[in-house]
Amino acid sequence: GENVEQHPSTLSVQEGDSAVIKCTYSDSASNYFPWYKQELGKGPQLIIDIRSNVGEKKDQRIAVTLNKTAKHFSLHITETQPEDSAVYFCAARFNFGNEKLTFGTGTRLTIIP
Amino acid sequence: NAGVTQTPKFRILKIGQSMTLQCTQDMNHNYMYWYRQDPGMGLKLIYYSVGAGITDKGEVPNGYNVSRSTTEDFPLRLELAAPSQTSVYFCASSPEGYEQYFGPGTRLTVT
Numbered sequence: 001g002e003n004v005e006q007h008p009s010t011l012s013v014q015e016g017d018s019a020v021i022k023c024t025y026s027d028s029a030s031n032y033f034p035w036y037k038q039e040l041g042k043g044p045q046l047i048i049d050i051r052s053n054v055g056e057k058k059d060q061r062i063a064v065t066l067n068k069t070a071k072h073f074s075l076h077i078t079e080t081q082p083e084d085s086a087v088y089f090c091a092a093r094f095n096f097g098n099e100k101l102t103f104g105t106g107t108r109l110t111i112i113p
Numbered sequence: 114n115a116g117v118t119q120t121p122k123f124r125i126l127k128i129g130q131s132m133t134l135q136c137t138q139d140m141n142h143n144y145m146y147w148y149r150q151d152p153g154m155g156l157k158l159i160y161y162s163v164g165a166g167i168t169d170k171g172e173v174p175n176g177y178n179v180s181r182s183t184t185e186d187f188p189l190r191l192e193l194a195a196p197s198q199t200s201v202y203f204c205a206s207s208p209e210g211y212e213q214y215f216g217p218g219t220r221l222t223v224t
Contacts, residue, residue, distance in 0.1 A: 006155075032211050034211075034212060034213075036215075041218075042217060042218070043117075043203050043205075043215035043216050043217050043218050044156070044203070044215045045215070046212050046213070046214070049211070049212060089155060089156065093210075093211065099144055099161065099163055099207075099210030100146075100158055100161060100171065101158075101213065103155040103156045104155060105154060105155040106153075106154075106155050
């Protein structure tokens with residue numbers, strides 16, 4: 001089955017700096033890669049996603065890049081703010097009729113004021 | 114829209130008891146999912162459904178059952194609760210099986 005590895009497990013950055021979280025996936029047929037943000041005591045919230053026919057997608061301070069050859073994708077947060085502190089999860093969806101997401105183990109991001 | 118709602122928010126069960134976790138969505142999504150999240154861990158899929166009357170097992174289905182009689186509701190049944198089922202349970206829905214929208218979760222403790 002699909003396997004998704006996520007690194008690092010914890011990340012601390014100074015406010016205003018950039019943060020990068022990386023995920024690798026095992027199945028080359030995966031076609032959808034979302035990122036979720038989970039704040040303490042809440043459910044995960046989709047913040048950005050990318051499909052396999054696109055190499056990069058941006059939404060204000062957040063961007064996701066996809067390297068299909070290397071089978072990895074990354075979340076980039078620029079100009080970090082205290083409210084970016086949360087746990088971030090990547091996920092991948094296998095193609096061909098599989099409606100399930102396989103999640104990474106999460107990255108706890110702490111923004112240092 | 115309320116989105117995905119889950120009840121109860123918290124519950125303490127004794128070993129061997131049973132309960133049903135409720136999940137309702139008002140977005141007319143065909144796909145619904147149940148996950149569990151253990152402390153400091155990612156999300157593990159328990160069961161999912163691609164439409165009313167259709168359910169399938171996920172990664173960790175043992176000890177759980179589901180039903181999907183309507184598009185809106187996807188209850189998760191725990192039979193004979195065990196301490197290993199102590200976790201936070203999340204329900205999610207999706208329009209086409211891609212982006213998923215999560216509920217606020219149910220925190221369950223089995224003692």
